[in-house]
Amino acid sequence: MYKPKxxxxxxxxxxxxxxxxxxxxxxxxxxxxxxxxCNSLQxxxxxxxxxxxxxxxxxxxxxxxxxxxxxxxxxxxPCPPFSKSRFYRTEKSRGIDDESGEMxxxxxxxxxxxxxxxxxxxxxxxxxxxxxxxxxLEFLQKQAKELGYKISYGxxxxxxxxxxxxxxxxxxxxxxxxxxxxxxxxxxxCIPNMKPDNSLLNWVTCGDVLSDIDxxxxxxxxxxxxxxxxxxxxxxxxxxxxxxxxxxxGYADPLFKWRSRYWSFLLKxxxxxxxxxxxxxxxxxxxxxxxxxxxxxxxxxxxxxTFPDDFNLLGSYREQWxxxxxxxxxxxxxxFANAIKNQYFxxxx
Numbered sequence: 001m002y003k004p005k006x007x008x009x010x011x012x013x014x015x016x017x018x019x020x021x022x023x024x025x026x027x028x029x030x031x032x033x034x035x036x037x038c039n040s041l042q043x044x045x046x047x048x049x050x051x052x053x054x055x056x057x058x059x060x061x062x063x064x065x066x067x068x069x070x071x072x073x074x075x076x077x078p079c080p081p082f083s084k085s086r087f088y089r090t091e092k093s094r095g096i097d098d099e100s101g102e103m104x105x106x107x108x109x110x111x112x113x114x115x116x117x118x119x120x121x122x123x124x125x126x127x128x129x130x131x132x133x134x135x136x137l138e139f140l141q142k143q144a145k146e147l148g149y150k151i152s153y154g155x156x157x158x159x160x161x162x163x164x165x166x167x168x169x170x171x172x173x174x175x176x177x178x179x180x181x182x183x184x185x186x187x188x189x190c191i192p193n194m195k196p197d198n199s200l201l202n203w204v205t206c207g208d209v210l211s212d213i214d215x216x217x218x219x220x221x222x223x224x225x226x227x228x229x230x231x232x233x234x235x236x237x238x239x240x241x242x243x244x245x246x247x248x249x250g251y252a253d254p255l256f257k258w259r260s261r262y263w264s265f266l267l268k269x270x271x272x273x274x275x276x277x278x279x280x281x282x283x284x285x286x287x288x289x290x291x292x293x294x295x296x297x298x299x300x301x302x303x304x305x306t307f308p309d310d311f312n313l314l315g316s317y318r319e320q321w322x323x324x325x326x327x328x329x330x331x332x333x334x335x336f337a338n339a340i341k342n343q344y345f346x347x348x349x
Contacts, residue, residue, distance in 0.1 A: 004071035004345045007063060009055060009111055010104070013040040013313060013323040015305070016074050016123065019333025021045065023341050025072065029063050031055070036315040037323050043312050055107045060114035070115040071345065076123035076328060077104035105136060109143040112174070119175050119340055123328055126155040126168040140172065149174040152182040156332070160187035163329045164204040165275045165304050171336060175344065185339045206291075207271030209303045216292065223294040227284035229266055230293070238291035239270030264288065269296075275304045280325035282318050298324065306331035 003026035008017050011030040021027055031051040032038050038052035051058065064070055112120050122140065129137060144151045153172035158165050173182045190200040217223055226233035232255070236244045242265045245255040267287030269275055276288050278301050290296055296304075298320045302311060306329045313320040 002345075004341065005067055005069060006072045006074055007060075007070050007111065007115055007117070009058065009073070009075040009108065010077050011037070011041055011050075011075065012326045013037045014044060015307070015327030015330050016076065016121070016333045017041065017045060017048070018307065018311070018330035019328070019335075020072075020074060020337040022330065022334045023337035025337060025341065028067055028070075031058055036319050037326075040312065040314045040323055043314065055104065058107075058111070060111050064115050070117050071119065072340065073111050073115055073117045073120040074123075074333075075108060075111075075121075077108055105139055109140075109147065112143070112149070113147055118179065119173065119344055120149070121336060121340070122153075122172040122174070124170045126170050128170040129155060144174045148177050150177050150179075150181065151175075152184050154184060157187075158329050158332045159191075159203045159274045160189050161185070161332050161335045162189050162201070162204055163274070163306050163331050164206055164209045165278060165329065166273075167277045167329065167332075169328065169332070173336065173340065179344060183339065183343060185335050188335075203274050205271060205273055206269050206275050206304065210290075210300055211271070213299060213303075214292075217294045221294065223297075225284065225287070225289040225293055225295045226266060229285055233266050233268065233289065234293050236266055236268050238268055239273060241265060241267040241287070262286065268293070278304055278325045280322045282321040282325075301325070305329050 003024060006020050006025045006027045008014070008027050008030040011017060011032045012034075014030065017027045017030055027045065027048050029049045029051070030041055030045070031053060032041070033052070033054055035052050038050050041048070042050040108122065141151065151172050151174045153170065155168055155170050158167040158169065173184075175182050188201060189203050190196070192202045224230055232245065241263065242256050242261050243249055243258065245251045246258050247254040248258045264276065264279065264286045266285060267276060267289065269288045269291050271291055278288070288296070290300070298313060298317065299309065301321065301324050302309065305324050305327060307324065307327070313323055315323070
């Protein structure tokens with residue numbers, strides 16, 4: 001059976017790659033600038049050519065010449081310029097005004113132009129569609145049209161596709177103008193009390209995926225979270241954060257002002273709902289933390305991100321955390337990869 005050939009850029013440790021491979025694609029080339037992530041990607045996918053290099057140095061034409069045809073280009077350009085946090089970083093430019101934001105978008109579409117795939121998948125943070133970033137979205141639309149592609153895009157919540165994490169992402173699928181319009185995948189899961197009918201499954205919760213590897217924490221354990229606020233963390237109910245200690249929430253002796261901290265400050269998971277977004281940076285007082293007041297282990301955030309248990313991550317604890325936090329959940333990538341395969345490559349078998 002023919003396996004559509006994929007080139008992956010801005011690959012990280014390979015979240016998108018993992019999903020496309022599971023759907024039956026052949027990722028023939030992947031690239032990232034971070035050597036640790038590249039090493040993890042290579043050890044998990046030894047048949048993929050992995051290049052650890054700046055995106056501007058990639059010779060897409062030689063890749064096409066080597067493989068004759070590239071069916072799909074996938075990638076999520078680095079997201080900080082388009083993220084919500086950039087609204088608070090006033091010393092830095094936002095969106096396409098940021099030099100790296102403009103360059104990474106431009107290089108992505110250089111790949112589209114030179115590889116000429118039938119389909120491309122572009123992923124980024126949900127902030128990509130915010131009004132201040134309209135120029136970036138307009139750039140994407142213009143580039144796609146000039147290169148002969150139609151696009152279908154939207155912001156999706158990963159929890160609605162079976163990922164135990166309410167992670168919102170912008171996903172755009174581009175396809176050659178002569179192809180049929182892309183049918184955007186419909187959600188398979190839903191928050192239990194908002195079910196429109198019985199066709200959707202309940203959201204997958206943290207308890208569903210972590211209960212079999214849970215453990216109790218000794219009081220003197222280095223896994224205890226919260227830093228100097230560790231005693232406060234113990235008082236926060238599962239599923240809540242520092243706002244528990246505010247006047248607006250009825251706390252008798254308020255310790256914090258309403259929305260005075262970043263939302264993940266002292267954020268604690270609940271076993272009865274999906275996790276909040278696993279972020280790339282690991283912190284002593286920024287969650288999410290386990291409902292037992294400890295740091296999450298790499299094994300646990302891999303499950304929350306839907307990486308296989310046997311997926312190998314290299315580097316230190318913080319480097320492994322960053323790799324997982326930066327990744328697209330493989331389950332979400334698989335949903336879109338499977339839709340792309342069935343709509344555009346099913347008859348290629």
